[in-house]
Amino acid sequence: MSDPPGYTTAAHDGEKAVGVDEVDYKKDVTRPGDMIETDPALDQRITRKLDLHILPWIFILWLLAFIDRSNIGNAKLDGLVKDLKLTGDKYNTALAVFYILYVLVDIPSNWLLKIVGGGHWLSAIAIAWGIVGTAMGGVKSYGGLIACRLLLGACEGGMFGGIILYLSMFYKRHQLMFRLGIFYCAAPLSGAFGGLLATGLSKINYHGYNGWPWIFFVEGAITIVVASVAFFFLPHTPSQCKFLSHEEQWHAAHRLRLDLHGASSAEQVEEEHFSWTAVKLSLFNVNTIAMSLNFFLILIPIYSFSLFLPSIISGLGYKAVHAQLLTVPPNFLAFLMVIGVSFLSDRIKMRGPLILGRRQLSSNRLYPANRLAQTRHQIRRDLLRRSRNVPLLAPRAGLAE
Numbered sequence: 001m002s003d004p005p006g007y008t009t010a011a012h013d014g015e016k017a018v019g020v021d022e023v024d025y026k027k028d029v030t031r032p033g034d035m036i037e038t039d040p041a042l043d044q045r046i047t048r049k050l051d052l053h054i055l056p057w058i059f060i061l062w063l064l065a066f067i068d069r070s071n072i073g074n075a076k077l078d079g080l081v082k083d084l085k086l087t088g089d090k091y092n093t094a095l096a097v098f099y100i101l102y103v104l105v106d107i108p109s110n111w112l113l114k115i116v117g118g119g120h121w122l123s124a125i126a127i128a129w130g131i132v133g134t135a136m137g138g139v140k141s142y143g144g145l146i147a148c149r150l151l152l153g154a155c156e157g158g159m160f161g162g163i164i165l166y167l168s169m170f171y172k173r174h175q176l177m178f179r180l181g182i183f184y185c186a187a188p189l190s191g192a193f194g195g196l197l198a199t200g201l202s203k204i205n206y207h208g209y210n211g212w213p214w215i216f217f218v219e220g221a222i223t224i225v226v227a228s229v230a231f232f233f234l235p236h237t238p239s240q241c242k243f244l245s246h247e248e249q250w251h252a253a254h255r256l257r258l259d260l261h262g263a264s265s266a267e268q269v270e271e272e273h274f275s276w277t278a279v280k281l282s283l284f285n286v287n288t289i290a291m292s293l294n295f296f297l298i299l300i301p302i303y304s305f306s307l308f309l310p311s312i313i314s315g316l317g318y319k320a321v322h323a324q325l326l327t328v329p330p331n332f333l334a335f336l337m338v339i340g341v342s343f344l345s346d347r348i349k350m351r352g353p354l355i356l357g358r359r360q361l362s363s364n365r366l367y368p369a370n371r372l373a374q375t376r377h378q379i380r381r382d383l384l385r386r387s388r389n390v391p392l393l394a395p396r397a398g399l400a401e
Helices: 039-055 054-075 090-096 098-104 107-114 119-139 142-156 157-167 173-184 187-200 212-230 246-258 266-271 276-283 286-315 320-325 326-349 354-361 375-400
Strands: none
Touching: 039 054, 039 090, 039 157, 039 246, 054 119, 054 142, 054 157, 054 173, 054 187, 054 212, 054 276, 054 286, 098 142, 107 119, 107 157, 107 266, 119 142, 119 320, 157 173, 157 266, 173 320, 187 212, 187 320, 187 326, 286 320, 286 326, 320 375
16 A cells, blocks of 8 residues: 555665655555555544534535525515515516526536636635625616526526535545535525524615615625635645645545545546546436436425525515514424434435435425415424425435435
C-alpha cells in the first residue's frame, strides 16, 4: 500500500525513495494489490471532522434555498396578490415559471461545479439567488414577479444535484445516506422556520414597504451573508480540507478509492471529461428513468404542500398570523421523519424498501380535495399525514448515488 503522509515510500526496482509529502495526493498512488481497509479509528475521526465542517454549511444553504423559493406562499397571505393585482391564474403562473429554468440548468450546473470546485460553486449560486430573492421585495408588477421567479429558478437549479455530487466526493457510499438526510431535512424545517420568520417580518412597516416585501428583503439578505461566508470555508475535495492533517487528507481520499467499485471518487470527478456516450448511457438507463419518474411523483405533493400550505390553512378561516404559525407542526414532523428514515437506511444499508414503504403509506391520503367534505380537524390530520412524503427524497437520492 502507498504510504500515508509523514512516511517515506520504499524504493522499488532501483527507484529513489521519496517522501509522501512530495506526492500529488489528487492522483491515485495506490498500487495493484494494495487495497486494504483504512484504520477504523482514523476513518471515524475523518468522518467526524467532515460532519463538523461541511454538513452545517450544506444544511444551512439548503434551508435558505427552500425558504427563498417558497416564501412567496407566505407573502401571499400578507398582501402580495392584492398589491400586484394578481388576478386569475397569475399567481399560479408565477409559481410555475420557477421550475422552467430550474430544470434546464441542473445538469450544466454540475458540469460547472467540476470546473469551478464544489465549495465555491455552491456558495456562488447561493449568493446569486439571495440577490434575486432580495429583489423580489421591490417588484411592483406581475411582469417583475415573473422575471424574478425565472431568475430564482435559474440560480437555485444546480443546488440539489450539486449537493449530492459534492457530498459524494467526501463520504463513502454507506455513510452518504444519513448525510443526505441531514441536508434534506432542512427542506421541511424551512417550512416551520419560514412560517415563524414570516410572522414577524410581515409586521414591519418601514420606508413605504409594508408586510410582505420585508419577507423577501430580510430572507434574501440572510442568504447573501451566509453564502458569502461559506465561500471561504467549504473545501472542494478531501485533499483541500484545511481542517484535516496531511495524513487525514491522504486517508480521506484513499478510502474513497477503496469504496469506488463503479462510483465516482473525488479524483475521478475532477479528472473525467465530458462525453456524449456517458450522456446517452445516463439518459437511457432503465434505473435512471425509473428513479426520475419516482422523483417526479414524489415532488408533486411535496411542492404543492410547501407552496400552498399557508393558503390552505388561511382558507379554513384562520387569520394570516395564525395561518403562518400553523404551517409549523406538519413541517416539523416531516423534519423528524427525514432524520429517522435516513438513519435507518444507513443502518440497514437498504434504500428501495424504505422508499416503497413510505410511498405506500403516503399515497392513501393523496385524494382530490373535492371528494370529501372535510372539517378543520380532518384537514389538519391530513396535512400531517402528507408530511410523510418528504422522507422519501433522501433515500431516493442515496439510491441514485
